[in-house]
Amino acid sequence: SLRSSNAAASSARGGRRPFTAIGVTGMTPHLRTHIPSLFYSTERVLNLRSGKSKDAHPKTIYDPSRETENCGVGLVASLKSVASRKVVEDADEMLIRMSHRGGVGCCPASGDGAGMLFGMPDAFMRAKAKESLGIDLPPSGEYAVGNVFFPPENPDVLQDCKSILERLTKQRGLEILGWRPVPVDNSMLGQDPLDSEPDTEQFFIGNTGTKKLSPRDFERELFRVRKMAEEEAASILGPESGFYINSLSSQTITYKGQLTPEQVSQYYLDIKDPSFITHLSLVHSRFSTNTFPSWERAQPIRMMCH
Secondary structure (H helix, E strand, O other): HHHHHHHHHHHHHOOOOOOOOOOOOOOOOHHHHHHHHHHOOOHHHHHHHHOOHHHOOOOOOOOHHHOOOEEEEEEEOOOOOEEEEEHHHHHHHHHHHEEEOEEEOOOOEEOOOOOEEEOOOOOHHHHHHHHOOOOOOOOOOEEEEEEEEEEEOHHHHHHHHHHHHHHHHHHHOOOEEEEEEOOEOOOOOOOOHOOOOEEEEEEEEEEEOOOOHHHHHHHHHHHHHHHHHHHHHHHOOOOOOOOEEEEEEEEEEEEEEEEEEEEEEHHHHHOOOOOOOOOEHHHHOOOOOOOOOOOOOOOOOEOOOO
């Protein structure tokens, strides 16, 4: 039986309980109450696998007490999908409270990266489109807005990248509504993010082109535009050129960068605007491990974060 075989295994190991992976689904109440005893630290797993005590292992910089050095993730949402300023403010506060989950450089003002994904702030985008572009946006879900990074201080490359996006947008049967520079305040940034700070603009696209698409097909075409634009730009400018599409969707929009959690809402003035309201926000504070920080490596990554 399972019980007798486990007992035999325990006896063979000198009474030590074997390290066993047990799924939660279908567990008896008795087993479920003992789950904590089956989850071990990295140090404990190494001991079990080798049969050696921790003193017998080579000395490394690993310290089990520091097993909290990873990214921070949080979500705030209205269960009734009602947009409000409170969602934005709560998400910002949650991100700031995860500063211990984010890394910084030798300069405390140079962060590993942080960002906020929002459900499309429809009322805010309508007001800005009217103010900046002089247009009335189509109904909610029938337009998309993308936050796009461009290489800094290079107007020729910026125009070339815009031309790629606009051409591909037309090819997919979508309508170009216009561009809006994203207002920012970089006064709080450290030298590292300042040296690579991109130009950020918003690209407005309408589902009002040659053929009206379903919501699913609209998102699919936006995905194709983004992927093809990035690949074409990379073939011309090379990888990590500074051209990067943070998000391009009718449902969500992402504000992120090589920032600390505290700097996100300070840097992007849109987020501080009282008329910026939404029904959901996904936030991320990055603790980079095997890659150097950069503006495009910050998260959320368009639809998710990890």
